[in-house]
Amino acid sequence: MSLLATKDLTIRFGGHVAVNAVTCAFEPGTLTAIVGPNGAGKTTYFNLISGQLKASAGQVTLDGRDLSGLSPSQRTRAGLGRAFQLTNLFPRLSVLENVRLAVQAARDGAHRRGLNLWSIWSDHRALMQRADEVLNEVNMADKENELVANLPHGDQRKLEVALLMALESKVFMFDEPTAGMNAAEAPVILNLIRKLKQDPTKTILLVEHKMDVVRELADRIIVLHNGTLVADGDPATVIASPIVQEAYLGIAKEAA
Ligand SMILES: Nc1ncnc2c1ncn2[C@@H]1O[C@H](COP(=O)(O)OP(=O)(O)OP(=O)(O)O)[C@@H](O)[C@H]1O
Numbered sequence: 329m330s331l332l333a334t335k336d337l338t339i340r341f342g343g344h345v346a347v348n349a350v351t352c353a354f355e356p357g358t359l360t361a362i363v364g365p366n367g368a369g370k371t372t373y374f375n376l377i378s379g380q381l382k383a384s385a386g387q388v389t390l391d392g393r394d395l396s397g398l399s400p401s402q403r404t405r406a407g408l409g410r411a412f413q414l415t416n417l418f419p420r421l422s423v424l425e426n427v428r429l430a431v432q433a434a435r436d437g438a439h440r441r442g443l444n445l446w447s448i449w450s451d452h453r454a455l456m457q458r459a460d461e462v463l464n465e466v467n468m469a470d471k472e473n474e475l476v477a478n479l480p481h482g483d484q485r486k487l488e489v490a491l492l493m494a495l496e497s498k499v500f501m502f503d504e505p506t507a508g509m510n511a512a513e514a515p516v517i518l519n520l521i522r523k524l525k526q527d528p529t530k531t532i533l534l535v536e537h538k539m540d541v542v543r544e545l546a547d548r549i550i551v552l553h554n555g556t557l558v559a560d561g562d563p564a565t566v567i568a569s570p571i572v573q574e575a576y577l578g579i580a581k582e583a584a
Pocket residue numbers: 341346364365366367368369370371372373
């Protein structure tokens with residue numbers, strides 16, 4: 329079971345402390361929503377976890393392993409999957425080829441067993457089988473031969489999640505997953521997150537402003553304010569807590 333944790337995670341930009349000694353652990357089988365007003369540090373916290381930003385102090389660990397010195401791609405390989413970075417897709421390859429490459433990356437070790445033709449053939453079959461499985465899971469099997477560059481925006485985002493699944497990510501991070509999506513695309517991504525949530529081995533983090541989405545999906549909410557963790561608990565309790573009601577009038581109004 330993989331446990332993602334941050335310990336005293338901090339980043340300063342000049343004199344401004346954007347994330348301030350955040351200590352928190354995220355359990356598999358749990359979707360945690362991270363909420364807070366604009367500028368609270370939510371995206372910066374994500375960037376520190378995924379490695380896009382280097383912490384001024386503190387640690388990020390996965391299963392006890394300190395990831396702090398690793399680059400974003402090394403963290404991806406360690407199991408941290410951040411969706412919608414737009415860097416994961418190969419636009420000139422087909423949907424199936426993209427997924428197959430991700431499955432292959434996840435199973436790298438198995439492909440280095442030497443020049444045994446049978447093992448190469450059976451590995452190839454297993455790869456293709458797993459790629460088909462992933463495409464079925466995200467309902468994209470009918471698009472497997474399409475060039476990624478030609479896919480509509482919503483499908484490209486869906487494919488990014490498929491790649492994280494193919495990479496066997498342990499942690500899925502979504503930063504406002506439906507932002508910029510049209511009315512038809514948003515439910516498709518939310519359905520995918522609902523589906524991921526059913527897997528008890530996956531840890532899901534969601535930064536989301538839309539409180540209806542948070543209320544429906546979150547098992548737990550943490551609240552950041554000025555970079556500090558100010559509330560943490562089950563959604564009903566956190567939404568009703570005085571700190572959220574008082575400090576986040578916008579949230580409190582919507583939640584009412
Ligand atoms: N690279 C940077 N350099 C300087 N300041 C930064 C940088 N990145 C973020 N900040 C500052 O850190 C603070 C937190 O920003 P962040 O984007 O993490 O907030 P947020 O909670 O995600 O906000 P929003 O809900 O508006 O997306 C803000 O004051 C922001 O201006």
